[in-house]
Amino acid sequence: MADISNIRQLVSVARSRILLICPDCGQEHAEFADRLRGARYFSCVGDGCDYHFDLLAGPRNSFVQRLGRAWRKLFAAFIPEN
Numbered sequence: 001m002a003d004i005s006n007i008r009q010l011v012s013v014a015r016s017r018i019l020l021i022c023p024d025c026g027q028e029h030a031e032f033a034d035r036l037r038g039a040r041y042f043s044c045v046g047d048g049c050d051y052h053f054d055l056l057a058g059p060r061n062s063f064v065q066r067l068g069r070a071w072r073k074l075f076a077a078f079i080p081e082n
């Protein structure tokens, strides 16, 4: 299970990549936050999987808050830029 406090700390890091882990098939997707910002959802490309990460779930406040909700809901982790 991801350490939520670590994720919160990393939310402030700009231009980072986000690791989305599909709850259905376990496929991992590393996407840049900037790219996800303009997307309404992100489609899993796992074999025979048509899961969609709903990036607009929850109140439409800030982008970070939306993603924070998505992370908790979808069990994803954050990858700092190297």
Ligand SMILES: [Zn+2]
Pocket: 022, 023, 024, 025, 026, 027, 044, 045, 046, 049, 050, 051
């Ligand atoms: Zn999947």
